[in-house]
Amino acid sequence: MANGYVPLALRAEIKNFLNKTTYRHALGAEKIGVKLAIRFGEDPQKAAIACLLHDCAKDMDHEEQRAYMKHHGIKRDLKYPRLSALFHSRTGAHMARDRFGITDKDILSAISHHTVGRKGMTNIEKIVYISDFIETGRRYIGSKKLRERFLKDKSITLNELALEVAKEKLTYLIAAGHVIHANSVALWNELQEKKLRDISMENSDK
Numbered sequence: 001m002a003n004g005y006v007p008l009a010l011r012a013e014i015k016n017f018l019n020k021t022t023y024r025h026a027l028g029a030e031k032i033g034v035k036l037a038i039r040f041g042e043d044p045q046k047a048a049i050a051c052l053l054h055d056c057a058k059d060m061d062h063e064e065q066r067a068y069m070k071h072h073g074i075k076r077d078l079k080y081p082r083l084s085a086l087f088h089s090r091t092g093a094h095m096a097r098d099r100f101g102i103t104d105k106d107i108l109s110a111i112s113h114h115t116v117g118r119k120g121m122t123n124i125e126k127i128v129y130i131s132d133f134i135e136t137g138r139r140y141i142g143s144k145k146l147r148e149r150f151l152k153d154k155s156i157t158l159n160e161l162a163l164e165v166a167k168e169k170l171t172y173l174i175a176a177g178h179v180i181h182a183n184s185v186a187l188w189n190e191l192q193e194k195k196l197r198d199i200s201m202e203n204s205d206k
């Protein structure tokens with residue numbers, strides 16, 4: 001599975017650190033993340049490392065997450081006390097730096113924003129956000145369809161993929177009656193606005 005983009009020592013360390021399921025998911029994300037990076041002209045090494053480490057804090061339970069945040073002075077998003085599932089993005093970015101020695105800001109911010117996204121995401125952030133959702137271990141039908149679309153449709157853009165991921169996530173959250181983070185709504189609005197603008201420009205050219 002090694003693709004040469006991740007230093008062997010880092011790969012061995014993260015493999016040893018994560019439980020099997022999380023590591024398998026991280027490997028799946030890494031694999032598709034490299035494909036996305038190559039397709040969209042981004043650095044495949046950054047994508048590989050960010051994807052491989054994106055869930056490095058995922059195996060800690062709720063209490064461990066809280067304790068880790070408290071110990072390291074990581075601020076919790078107090079507006080969203082119910083969204084404890086999001087803790088691992090912030091703790092993960094901290095851990096990637098502290099525990100795994102990652103200093104690259106693009107990689108750290110991609111880990112930090114991989115769950116809810118945000119307005120103005122960088123391409124590496126979008127790649128991790130998308131890879132997390134469409135990697136082959138995801139059995140969810142929306143993930144499968146989008147993965148197939150990415151592999152078959154060479155004209156699909158990174159923004160279109162990120163928009164589809166945001167749509168799937170928002171639809172799921174609303175259907176399940178969950179609270180939605182404002183950053184997810186901001187991401188959706190930004191990308192949808194862009195899509196609508198592009199469509200109206202295309203029509204005015206005809």
Ligand SMILES: [Fe+2]
Binds near residue numbers: 055058115132
């Ligand atoms: Fe995650």
Ligand SMILES: [Fe+2]
Binds near residue numbers: 055
């Ligand atoms: Fe993940």
